[in-house]
Amino acid sequence: MKPLENVKIIDLSRILSGPYCTMTLADLGAEVIKVEAPSGDDTRKWGPPFVNGESAYFLSVNRNKKSIVLNLKTGEGKEILLKLVKDADVVVENFRPGTLDRLGIGFETLKSVNPGIILASISGYGQTGPYSQKPGYDVIAQGFGGLTSVTGELGKPPVKAGFSVADIGTGMWAVIGIQAALLARSRTGEGQWIDVSLVDTMISWHTYLAGNYFASGKNPEPQGGAHPNIVPYQLFESADGYFNIAVGNENLWARFCTVIDMAELKDHPDYATNSDRVINREKLVPLLQDVFHTKTTKEWVAELEAASIPCGPVLKFSEIFEDPHVLAREQVVEVQHPTAGKVKMTGIPVKLSGTPGEIKSAPPILGQDTREILSSLAGLTDTQIDALERGGVVMAGSVAEIDIV
Structure with a gap:
């Protein structure tokens, strides 16, 4: 039945x-x-x-x-x-x-x-x-x-x-x-x-956005491809397209810094914790974007996935509906x-x-x-x-x- x-x-x-x-x-x-x-x-x-x-x-x-x-x-x-x-x-x-x-x-x-x-x-x-x-x-x-x-x-x-x-x-x-x-x-x-x-x-469906407003009294603003509470958790441009990453905890952040060959960011006082990164997103995101321009989406996704860092390409419908998964x-x-x-x-x-x-x-x-x-x-x-x-x-x-x- x-x-x-x-x-x-x-x-x-x-x-x-x-x-x-x-x-x-x-x-x-x-x-x-x-x-x-x-x-x-x-x-x-x-x-x-x-x-x-x-x-x-x-x-x-x-x-x-x-x-x-x-x-x-x-x-x-x-x-x-x-x-x-x-x-x-x-x-x-x-x-x-x-x-x-x-x-x-x-x-x-x-x-x-x-x-x-x-x-x-x-x-x-x-x-x-x-x-x-x-x-x-x-x-x-x-x-x-x-x-x-x-x-x-x-x-x-x-x-x-x-x-x-x-x-x-x-x-x-x-x-x-x-x-x-x-x-x-x-x-x-x-x-x-x-x-x-x-x-x-x-x-x-506003969930955490409403929660943020109730807690702070501040109207949430558009973040483009980013997240108001997590950094980096957003869209980035590669050498040939776009992809998303989701670095949701400090273990991921440590591995992420190694993959992008910027180990000095791991314990940097401006970026060591997610709270630090949220506060300093305007400095961090441009640094990361410069790095991501150096390789293609396919290359970055492969390297990040190999380190078990959540990521994925931004696909067009012609790609979605031919994808094997x-x-x-x-x-x-x-x-x-x-x-x-x-x-x-x-x-x-x-x-x-x-x-x-x-x-x-x-x-x-x-x-x-x-x-x-x-x-x-x-x-x-x-x-x-x-x-x-x-x-x-x-x-x-x-x-x-x-x-x-």
Whole structure:
């Protein structure tokens, strides 16, 4: 069995945070029914790049799911959704707070249909508080939540993270919340409402930066590739690229000084302890940088690794996804999509020895499973489904109907 086998999830989410959450759950065995509006998940149209008309963005976070198209603005659409919820374990959504209530399918309504239902709501600022109605986007959350202010180089404009960490991190919190709620329900029989937000994610991840602020009252500043509490623990430029080192204790520092042929630094009063090095980083780092310009990244990494000093190159994606370790960890997988053909994507990061996850199916085309779901789970006949489709309540997709753009 897969760890989440027999867990049924109704996925009302779109774009990134919710779909990343539900893809993770699907990888671990849950049955995920992706409920889309007739226009489809917004990211189906985000690009280029497209792969035979399919958005690379959409493909990256929607594998292992079934797609049903329901118009939730119609009474029939809501009725069908509630039929699906009756047999479900979890509903995931990332609309603006209050949207489900306005549609008539809020938590109390869902609970009246299924007392054990777990609703996971993902939003920008949370379901409560004075900013709850503000729209939530990753870049806004990174700024409001403080990540942007500590990212980049000192004295230069703030920089957002290179990928959507607020969205993806909140999707991960939702996964954790759902698993905790499923465990709690197994003990109490009761469902509950999970409230996670992009801003809360950013704030919770500050950890030692927040601790430093609480202790000192000083706003943390961007460190570029460096660390505020450890030196040297940062990015350096080599003769042909960049690499990172992490000298996290005095034993490492002693070996490090030997490898770079600067043994005189080991017991130097300005650098002997990490506290000394943090205080005097502005003198030490330029000294080290001059040394590292003398050899290539490959040469420095080899020498440092031979002395068991944590280090690593800064890789481009073309290098990451050809690396033998990455391939051995099955972090590049290939699936067959009905219109895009063979599609590569990242693998499952959680490795379970007894009940491993599995990538069983490619991301669905819009409405690919509408007819099957309405028939098997909602108990509708073909005649009833045809009538709903003519009325604009549902849409049953097929590969033949997809436009290649």
